[in-house]
Amino acid sequence: MRLATSLTALAAALLAPAVQAADWSDTSIGFRTGNKFAEPFGSNDIKKNIINLTHASGYKYGTNFFNADFLMSDSKDPSSAGSSDGAHEVYIVYRHTLDLGAVTGSSFKYGPMRGLGLTAGFDANTKTDAGYNSKKRMLVLGPTVMFDVPGFLNVSLLLLKESNAPYNTFTNTSTPRYTYKTHPMLTASWGIPVSQSIPLTFEGYANFIASKGDNEFGGDTKAETNIDMQLMYDVSTLFGSKNKFKMGIEYQYWKNKFGNPTTARGAGAGPGATAKTPMIRAEYHF
Template sequence: MKLTQIFTACALASTVALTQAAPIWQDFSVTGLYGENYKSPFATGDEKIEQSTVTFEYGAGFKYGDFFAFADRSNNDPDGNETYFEVSPRLSLGAVSGQKLEFGPIKDVLVATTWEGGEGFNNYLYGIGFDLDIPYFKYAQLNFYKADNDKKITQDDYQMTFVYGVPFKVGAEDFLVDGFLDWSTAEDDHASELNWTTQYKWNVGKHISPDTRLYVGIEHSVWNNKYGNKAGIDQNDVSALVKYHF
């Protein structure tokens, strides 16, 4: 069976299972970002590039798993306007089997899939995921993928993704630190890649109303060998951030 067929079967099974019940929880948000230290593998030299990005995100939890998707619309001078998206359904093996798959810090085991798409490419990732119980973390996920990449762009590789969120208070103020770490393997045509992106946010919305979630803060992006570029294009950017949850 081809890798794309495996991905399609896993994603379809996950999506069908997730749509059988109303969400236990769901969240939709829009984020605006502006930074001045982005890097582009398509530029020359060591430019510091200004970039603005609007991100739309949706996440939901269901009886049989969870679902997350986002789309970025970004603009900078070397690359122009670009759109990138990810769609990530996961199917809970514990919920499907009716068994508690808990051991140590692991709360559940899931079939993990992701569809990555952008300007002229599509990548399909599939593998295994774990929900983790870590002190002080609101949530933590660890996913291991085999990536069936668009062969016109890059060879297949393997990826590890860690997703996390840590809320905390300072006096009466609410803060949230959340983000992800992606690490992928090196192959003949590209270098190993690490993208560690974290948002540090203060909820100013609670001063408007108790239920308003309007965050301001920064996003810190550390991206080594961006897009797997063997020339060593490393990005270290701090962007201004505004995020609103509907």
């Protein structure tokens, strides 16, 4: 948790100069819950409650995005060997996209493309789970195409440099930090109004991640698909406001989670390596 606090502080420091000169910003606290989460080598019927802090902002030369999820599992994802307490996890994402048109003074608008950017950032997590606790660290870099749609639709091709240092409380075994093969990810993020007359938006992201080579134990990793989609209704419009309080439904499909191959129960990572998770979600924006 100290690491998570440090990473959050680092991201805040990176955000601060851009926020001070922001043309726009949106910060929210959210909650979502579901009972069909899954973990590799574990159960695929885990209940999790998730609290998130999210910030997005834009300034003259680009945009920032930061998200910190605090995930609280039930006992099917135990915090340690033999424990009846569920694991806790903090997962942090930071992205900065530099608008190449704004920087160079040139237009990259062509057909459906509104602009072109360069995205850099990181992912990091820490978790108290019994079996793995990966301590993931990942740097990302690559081009982003910004499409001309209502709301936004951005598609990026990023190179990923990922490492972990797992600790297994069942065997009391720690593994030195291990760096995977550099590998690509095709990713999209979007927030698009469904109609002009209904305050409903279709939001989410989709990550298609190539295999990252052998894992720290010499086994193969598999290509990974992680799609998270939400339909969010702006409840605050019923009270004369806008973009303050949103509620909706969410669905996540995550195949070969963290590159672990989905297998039959009792073999490899088991069916828990693929999650199909419906959720309900609420957000307060300020």
